[in-house]
Amino acid sequence: MSKLLNNRTYIIIGIIVVCLGMAFFVRSCLTKREVTAMVSPLDVELGSPIAYADSTRGADTWYWEFGNGDSSPHQKGEYTYSEAGKYQIRLTVDGSYIKKIVVNVRPKKQDDDEHLIKIEAPKTALQDEYIIFRGEGTSNEWRWEFGETGAVDAKEKTAIYKYSLPGTYEVLLTTEETKYPIRHTIEITPQYSESDSTDIETMIGNDIKLKLQAIVDQKPFNTNYNYIMTSYLCNNPNAQVIVNNSKRNDFYSYCQGLKIIGRKQTIIENVLVELEEDKETCVKKIIVIQTDTN
Known part of the structure; x- marks a missing residue:
């Protein structure tokens, strides 16, 4: 009787083991395998290569399709597109597991x-x-x-x-x-004749020239400085001033220098201006030709 019970126990245990094995096998078959592939960069200029690689655990075969008819059977490598556009790269691992990646290939700059x-x-x-x-x-x-x-x-x-x-x-x-x-x-x-000039930049330059010379001549600083700031610089004290094609200052520092010029006599010979492209009345750069004498 005891022997019969032992046989039954072994049979039950065997059935349980077989069922667990079958369940594990079915679960393995039904579980979707994750493909761990990468492509870099995803935005690339025409003529530059992309790098591709796959690190899917246990993978044996790879099939990369680059979206233009070209393909590769290698686990990793580099690829260069011959035409600009958006391409969908598809990787098939072990013949059944698929991952898709989109790459943008920009036209090459005409430089x-x-x-x-x-x-x-x-x-x-x-x-x-x-x-x-x-x-x-x-x-x-x-x-x-x-x-x-x-x-x-x-x-x-x-x-x-x-x-x-x-x-x-x-x-x-x-x-x-x-x-x-x-x-x-x-x-x-x-x-x-200067009176015949109607060029806006020339007119602005001549007006700024008079105000700068007034600062040099110790006339009211604030009156002349603020006039240039509000009339032509759109209240930007950091507008660039280039002096005699070599020295540079922000507008405020330059005017302060004229104010405290000291023993030197400065003559503002000419002023050229550059206007902002989108603001015809805003000066972005002032070019000054001046002479300094002791």
Whole structure:
């Protein structure tokens, strides 16, 4: 009798073990396997590669589809798209487990011209008018020849020059980045009567010139300073002032310097201005030509 009970016990235990095993097997089959894959970066410029890799536990096979017809059977690697656009990458692990990732490929910037040195300057100007010549690009050395003296006239990236005689001049800009000088042709017309000028920047520059000279001459500081601030600088005391193409100050500090100039006699010869692009009455930069004598 005891032997029979033992056999029954073994049978019951066996059935329980088989049921547990089957339950575990069924659960394993029904449980969705998590695919742990990565693609980086998800936003990339055309011509730059993306990196892809999968670390799904226990995986044996991989099939990457890059959304453009190309594919890879490797667990990890790099891929470069040949055209811009949005692509859905699909990874299939062990033939059945899938993960999808979207990548944005941006068009490549057209930056070929960014490295070129250029001259920004007017094509025409007036005799004895101060002209701003700007160099565009990156260089440690700038050498300007304005065609009137036959020599190097300035060595700054932004230069100011006035022609004493009318005519057509070829401006040469030499830098350490250029094999040959950059050329710009400018036509200088005969001197004009200031009363005929209707250029808004010229009018503003002349008005600021008078107020700055008044500060130098020890006339009421606040009256002249506040006039320029409210009329032209949109109440920005930090507007940039460039003096004689070399020294720089914020507007407030510059005016305070004029006020306490001391033993020197300063003459404001000319003032040029640059206006904000979206605010025609707001000056963002003041360029002053002045002479200081003891």
